[in-house]
Amino acid sequence: MTKSTVLMAAVCLLFSISLTSLQSLTTAKNGGQADTLHYPKSFGFGRTATLKEIALLDTDVRPDGKGLPAGSGKVSEGKLVYAAKCSGCHGATGVEGPNDQLVTIKNPTDPKVKARNKTIGNYWPYATTVYDYIKRAMPFNQPGSLTDQEVYSLTAFLLHENGLIKADDIINAKTLPKVVMPVRDFFVPDDRRDGPEIR
Amino acid sequence: MPDQKGNKPLITEKKISRRTLLGGAATAAVVLAQTASGKNFQAALTKSELHLIEEREDPTKVPGVPPGTLGTRSPFEKPVKAPSDISSRTPLQDLFGTITPSDLHFERNHNGVPAIDPAKYELVIHGMVNRPMVFTLADLKRFPSVSRIAFLECSGNYRGAADGKVTPQQICGLTSQSEWTGVKLSTLFREVGVSPKSTWFLAEGGDAAVMTRSVPIEKGWEDAIICYAQNGEAIRPEQGYPVRLFLPGWEGNINVKWLRRIELSDQPFQTRQETSKYTEAIGGGKIRQFSFTIDARSIITYPSYPQKVEKGWIEIRGIAWSGRGKVVRVEVSTDAGKTWKPAELQDPVMDKAHTAFRYLWNWNGQPTEILSRTVDETGYVQPFLKDLLAARGGNMGYHYNPVTAWYIQNDGQVLFKAT
Numbered sequence: 080m081t082k083s084t085v086l087m088a089a090v091c092l093l094f095s096i097s098l099t100s101l102q103s104l105t106t107a108k109n110g111g112q113a114d115t116l117h118y119p120k121s122f123g124f125g126r127t128a129t130l131k132e133i134a135l136l137d138t139d140v141r142p143d144g145k146g147l148p149a150g151s152g153k154v155s156e157g158k159l160v161y162a163a164k165c166s167g168c169h170g171a172t173g174v175e176g177p178n179d180q181l182v183t184i185k186n187p188t189d190p191k192v193k194a195r196n197k198t199i200g201n202y203w204p205y206a207t208t209v210y211d212y213i214k215r216a217m218p219f220n221q222p223g224s225l226t227d228q229e230v231y232s233l234t235a236f237l238l239h240e241n242g243l244i245k246a247d248d249i250i251n252a253k254t255l256p257k258v259v260m261p262v263r264d265f266f267v268p269d270d271r272r273d274g275p276e277i278r
Numbered sequence: 279m280p281d282q283k284g285n286k287p288l289i290t291e292k293k294i295s296r297r298t299l300l301g302g303a304a305t306a307a308v309v310l311a312q313t314a315s316g317k318n319f320q321a322a323l324t325k326s327e328l329h330l331i332e333e334r335e336d337p338t339k340v341p342g343v344p345p346g347t348l349g350t351r352s353p354f355e356k357p358v359k360a361p362s363d364i365s366s367r368t369p370l371q372d373l374f375g376t377i378t379p380s381d382l383h384f385e386r387n388h389n390g391v392p393a394i395d396p397a398k399y400e401l402v403i404h405g406m407v408n409r410p411m412v413f414t415l416a417d418l419k420r421f422p423s424v425s426r427i428a429f430l431e432c433s434g435n436y437r438g439a440a441d442g443k444v445t446p447q448q449i450c451g452l453t454s455q456s457e458w459t460g461v462k463l464s465t466l467f468r469e470v471g472v473s474p475k476s477t478w479f480l481a482e483g484g485d486a487a488v489m490t491r492s493v494p495i496e497k498g499w500e501d502a503i504i505c506y507a508q509n510g511e512a513i514r515p516e517q518g519y520p521v522r523l524f525l526p527g528w529e530g531n532i533n534v535k536w537l538r539r540i541e542l543s544d545q546p547f548q549t550r551q552e553t554s555k556y557t558e559a560i561g562g563g564k565i566r567q568f569s570f571t572i573d574a575r576s577i578i579t580y581p582s583y584p585q586k587v588e589k590g591w592i593e594i595r596g597i598a599w600s601g602r603g604k605v606v607r608v609e610v611s612t613d614a615g616k617t618w619k620p621a622e623l624q625d626p627v628m629d630k631a632h633t634a635f636r637y638l639w640n641w642n643g644q645p646t647e648i649l650s651r652t653v654d655e656t657g658y659v660q661p662f663l664k665d666l667l668a669a670r671g672g673n674m675g676y677h678y679n680p681v682t683a684w685y686i687q688n689d690g691q692v693l694f695k696a697t
């Protein structure tokens with residue numbers, strides 16, 4: 080072992096000791112990131128993602144409309160798609176089930192139908208979520224099988240059935256984020272805090 | 279006695295005919311027998327037949343089973359999850375200690391368990407990053423790893439029953455604990471160069487629900503783990519094989535399984551699960567959103583329904599946990615909540631982890647109620663159901679963590695009681 084390597088080892092030892100004490104000081108504060116301080120800037124594992132492969136996966140839609148594709152949909156077309164592909168689970172008018180109720184009943188007369196069930200009209204704070212969710216996960220037995228136009232049309236139909244748009248409104252990337260969802264202002268961020276208060 | 283597939287039972291002697299096994303003489307015992315294919319069945323035996331089998335089955339008189347490639351659970355032990363269409367619950371009352379055997383970990387899926395080929399698996403990280411990247415499973419395993427033992431609980435994990443006939447599994451079997459291993463998400467954040475302007479990220483699963491949740495960026499930097507292992511082996515398919523997100527102390531749904539994509543953003547995405555599903559009415563016309571943290575909770579798992587106990591010494595046992603940090607105290611009452619005594623906590627007590635507790639009690643045979651409540655390191659005390667209802671405008675919903683009482687009748691029968 081040469082003089083310089085011994086020296087280097089000693090320096091490393093010193094460095095690791097100081098790093099360790101630094102870690103124990105900072106771990107509590109930043110939730111355990113301290114042991115990554117000596118990580119290299121890059122490990123070099125993984126590769127750059129291509130725009131094409133990102134585009135294939137990136138179908139999410141934000142409330143501001145980012146992510147909505149080209150095209151549009153009509154209530155009348157959505158009614159046909161709904162009858163063919165959705166009514167089996169959600170009922171003829173989006174009320175009957177057996178699965179989630181989608182449409183709010185304004186004047187419930189049928190005692191079998193719960194007026195207070197959560198629906199798109201009374202519990203969904205953003206219209207964009209309707210498009211995003213149908214596109215990614217519906218129909219349940221054939222998820223991801225609908226075209227953009229079918230999803231736009233279904234979104235239009237369901238918003239109309241809930242009394243949120245007019246029968247001749249067109250739903251597209253510009254109009255969908257502007258649909259006002261009446262329940263939006265009821266949503267509040269988590270107000271629970273650490274400590275004894277029960278909330 | 280061959281079974282339907284013609285397999286011969288291992289333990290039956292030639293002397294015991296099918297006829298004598300199935301009928302004739304009075305039954306002395308019901309024993310568990312196993313066919314050569316490993317299927318268990320019960321056989322009713324007469325006294326003399328039982329003696330014959332006991333002689334044959336004396337494990338000191340016959341060579342045992344040679345070493346194998348996979349361990350097995352004893353055929354006498356049959357803990358099972360309780361499945362519904364959308365979830366399956368851990369049998370808390372059948373477990374000891376705090377690690378949930380991986381095959382008994384609870385499940386909650388939104389369109390089934392996908393089959394993902396690990397050789398084709400990729401995690402894409404993109405959005406507000408310097409360099410959008412793709413990581414294979416092998417890439418993820420090359421990064422520095424981290425392990426931690428922590429609970430995972432679904433935020434919709436409270437059931438009761440007016441007649442008291444519910445087990446811990448039915449009351450709150452949507453909580454389990456594992457040792458999770460993977461790479462810190464912060465390590466991957468550094469690798470892709472997350473923009474300092476990024477405030478949220480979307481986590482997306484590769485299942486048929488293509489599950490999405492928005493996560494505040496702070497949690498990603500703090501303690502999020504991109505997990506590929508659970509209890510020493512690859513994550514089970516039901517738990518997200520080959521890779522899941524794990525956010526210690528946060529509600530189950532946001533720990534996205536079968537993770538395929540992370541997108542950095544400067545706002546939440548308002549996905550279906552975080553708007554119309556995992557939110558709760560709290561009174562005053564308010565709906566609470568982004569309520570991630572699991573509040574402190576405990577449950578006595580022994581004694582519990584449907585057990586019947588005898589007068590005398592009983593070690594009350596259970597688990598306690600908090601999504602806010604460590605459990606510092608568990609209090610037990612054996613007089614329906616009039617007085618509370620500290621339970622013993624089993625070391626090690628870990629951050630955001632199921633903690634075992636026990637309390638030795640001499641039951642005098644009089645009807646009473648036994649209860650447990652957790653106090654966590656932030657000073658939070660697990661509330662009664664009525665207190666939670668009062669705080670939330672009478673609404674039931676997600677994040678219900680009430681004290682659970684067990685009513686013990688004078689005949690020793692244990693029944694659930696709401697608090």
